[in-house]
Amino acid sequence: MLEFTPEQELDAYREMLLIRRFEEKAGQLYGMGFIGGFCHLYIGQEAVVVGMQMAISKGDQVITTYRDHGHMLASGMDPKGVMAELTGRAGGYSKGKGGSMHMFSLEKNFYGGHGIVGASVPLGSGLAFANKYRGNDRVSLTYFGDGAANQGQVYESFNMAKLWDLPVIYVIENNKYGMGTSIERSSATTDFSQRGASFDIPGEQVDGMDVRAVKEAGDKAVKRAREGGGPYILEMLTYRYRGHSMSDPAKYRSREEVQKVRKESDPIEQLKKRIVADGIASEDDLKALDKEVKAIAAAAAEFAQNDVHPDPSELYTDILR
Numbered sequence: 001m002l003e004f005t006p007e008q009e010l011d012a013y014r015e016m017l018l019i020r021r022f023e024e025k026a027g028q029l030y031g032m033g034f035i036g037g038f039c040h041l042y043i044g045q046e047a048v049v050v051g052m053q054m055a056i057s058k059g060d061q062v063i064t065t066y067r068d069h070g071h072m073l074a075s076g077m078d079p080k081g082v083m084a085e086l087t088g089r090a091g092g093y094s095k096g097k098g099g100s101m102h103m104f105s106l107e108k109n110f111y112g113g114h115g116i117v118g119a120s121v122p123l124g125s126g127l128a129f130a131n132k133y134r135g136n137d138r139v140s141l142t143y144f145g146d147g148a149a150n151q152g153q154v155y156e157s158f159n160m161a162k163l164w165d166l167p168v169i170y171v172i173e174n175n176k177y178g179m180g181t182s183i184e185r186s187s188a189t190t191d192f193s194q195r196g197a198s199f200d201i202p203g204e205q206v207d208g209m210d211v212r213a214v215k216e217a218g219d220k221a222v223k224r225a226r227e228g229g230g231p232y233i234l235e236m237l238t239y240r241y242r243g244h245s246m247s248d249p250a251k252y253r254s255r256e257e258v259q260k261v262r263k264e265s266d267p268i269e270q271l272k273k274r275i276v277a278d279g280i281a282s283e284d285d286l287k288a289l290d291k292e293v294k295a296i297a298a299a300a301a302e303f304a305q306n307d308v309h310p311d312p313s314e315l316y317t318d319i320l321r
Contacts, residue, residue, distance in 0.1 A: 002216035006280045012054065012211045013275060014289060016046035016268050019070040021290075021297040022079055026069065026086055030246045034305055035086045038115075039100045042070035044241040047267035048173055049074040051214025052141055052234075055222050059136070061109045063124040064143035066101040067173075067240075068113025071143065075108040079300035089307035096310040097318075118151030120144050121170070125157040128168035128231075139225045140168045147178025149192050155199075158231070162199045165230035169221045170196070172233065173208065175240040180252045193235035203233030209265040239265070 004012065023041045030039050042049075045067075053062075053074040064071045072082050077093065085092025085103045093103035101115040111127060114120045124142025131138040148154060149172055161168050172192045176183055183190045193203035207213040214236065221232040239261045243250035250258075262269075275281050281289075 001210075002212045002219075004212055004215075006278075008054070009271065009275050009278075009280055010289075012047075012050050013268070013271050013286070014293065015050045015053075015074055016211065016271065017290060017293045018079070018296060019046045019050070019073050020268060021293050022073060022083070022300065023069060025297040025301045026083065027242070027246065029083075029087065029301055029304065035100070035246075036088065037099050038066065039086065039246045040067040040244065041242045041246070042067055042240070044261070044266070045173060045175060045208065045236075045238045046070060047211040047214055047271075048171070048208045048236045048238055049143075051211040052171060052218045054211075054215045055218030056139060056141060057222075059109060060139045060141065060222075061111055061124075061127045061131075062141045062143070063111040063120045063127060064113055065117070065120050065145060065148060066113050066115050067145070068101065068103075071113070072103065072105070072108075072110060075105065075110040077105050077108050077110060079296055080303040083300040083304035084307050087304040087307070088309065089304060090310045090314075091303065091307040095314055095318075097314065118144060118148040118153050121148070121151075121154045121157045124170075125161050125166060125168055128161065128166035129164065131167055132164065137226060138167070139222055140166075141171060142168055143171045143173060145178065146172065146174040146176070146183050146187070146192060147181075149174075149195060150178075150187060154195075158196050158199045158201055161231040162196075162201050165228065167225040167228075168231045169218075169225055170201075170203075170231065170233045172235045173238055174235055175238050177240070177244070177252070179244045180248065180250070182252070191235070193233055196231070196233050201231050201233055203235060205235045205237055208236030208238035209267045209270065211267060211271060 023043050049070045081093045088096040101113045104112045124140050128140040193205045206217040
């Protein structure tokens with residue numbers, strides 16, 4: 001197992017904690033009516049995006065699906081701008097017009113969450129094609145879920161990516177359920193790391209609840225892609241604690257199942273125990289850090305509730321007609 005330096009342990013802990021506290025606050029705002037439409041929370045899956053972000057370099061691109069707030073925060077986007085977009089305010093990353101599933105930051109090389117299932121895959125492959133065409137040594141991290149893994153456009157993208165040996169890493173976030181359907185009921189084969197086998201794209205399964213395992217696998221895949229090795233699949237075995245979206249009561253699984261994962265595999269609690277056991281920080285130090293992170297999430301929520309709504313003139317800007 002890859003060992004982190006004390007600084008890496010603390011940085012990873014803070015980033016994962018920020019995502020969780022932000023998502024908890026977003027869930028509260030949704031319940032209060034400040035967020036409309038769809039809202040898919042990332043609680044439980046934090047180690048995946050934090051570990052992968054640690055493996056890439058400045059200029060590498062990230063693109064994902066609709067469960068995207070964690071990816072935005074890990075990419076360095078401002079929590080206030082992300083939360084303001086969730087509440088449809090002018091200070092949001094898409095000026096309040098995109099909402100939860102559609103915000104972008106070219107500055108942070110984040111190319112969006114995408115509401116269409118599987119849509120991130122051809123787009124992420126296109127980013128990789130542009131990188132290869134330009135010879136710029138950049139890598140595209142293309143995320144999608146186990147539900148999207150059965151979409152036809154995924155396999156069309158795999159074929160082209162291998163034909164042209166594109167520098168793309170397909171990160172499959174397998175959280176065990178595509179909406180309310182378990183992978184055992186929806187997928188004839190459940191080892192998604194092998195879904196590229198017929199295109200000669202290698203892959204591996206990774207413990208997506210351990211940030212060190214994620215970074216270790218990410219380091220290898222990024223190095224391979226950057227050196228011209230072509231596409232690679234990383235299946236992250238993870239778990240979401242909340243429903244598919246805020247309107248999902250998640251009655252398709254037992255409370256005991258969720259609690260078992262929380263107790264035995266929670267990515268933040270695993271890291272917290274390691275930090276304390278190794279003497280990197282004390283319980284009191286981590287409580288202070290949690291207080292700091294909660295304040296950031298609270299400030300983002302405060303901004304998002306009080307920012308102005310977009311001017312009606314914005315309705316037709318940035319629209320291709």
